[in-house]
Amino acid sequence: MEKNYEQIIKKARERVIDSIARNIDLYGITMSIGHLYGTLLFQDKPMSLDEMGEALGMSKTSMSTGVRTLLDLNMVNKVWMKGTRKDYYEVEQDWYQNFIDYFSIKWRKGVDDNVQALRKSVRELEELAAQEDLPEEIRLNVERDIEKINNALLYYNWLGRLIDTFESHKIFEFVPKEPGAH
Known part of the structure; x- marks a missing residue:
């Protein structure tokens, strides 16, 4: 019995792409963008928006939105292709760096937003605690x-x-x- 090698490869790739798409919500990314990322992962060359749309059966507008999201997260790179004016994209192969970039961006924003809110609240509460006519019960709550x-x-x-x-x-x-990781 002759094996259909192409079919085995295709099935293996589809399984990985589907798994990435299902789990990429950890990155705050939709399944369709996860499918786009997975599709780009298995390409041997950069793809244009038109090629992505054709491969996924989606509009160029959807591909543009997806690529923009992936670019913002440093998960794909825009590459220059000689002899064409189209933009081409490829996956950033360093998954360690993908994780660092994504979570550092999100965590840093969360930290900055929360610290700003906390500091403002402390200032307001300290001003309140400094009032001499503040009832003792309120002062204790404020200090806590x-x-x-x-x-x-x-x-x-x-x-x-x-x-x-x-x-x-x-x-x-x-x-x-x-x-062996790179």
Whole structure:
């Protein structure tokens, strides 16, 4: 019985692409963009928006939106192709860097937003606590809230250092990349 090698390869690729698409929501990405990413992953050459649309049966507009999302997350790269004015894209092959880029961007934004809100709240509560006519029960509540918020600020300081560890790649001193990974 002769094996159909192309069919086996196609089935294996489709399984991986589908798995990526189903699980890429961890990155806040839709299944259709996950399918796009998976499709690009198995290409041996960069693809244009037209080629992507044809491969996935989707519109060029959908492909453009998907590629923009993947570019913003540093998961794909725009590449120059000699002799054409079209834009071409390929997957960033370093999955470790993909993880670092994506989560560092998201975590840093979350940290910055939360720290800003916490600091503003501490300032307002400290102003309230400084009022001389503040009832003692209210003052105690305010002081407890300030303590809770300051504890949260310590956590966000730690999270910022963790993000720095990822961005500087020092994380790999603690959790090395798998041998042979690139």
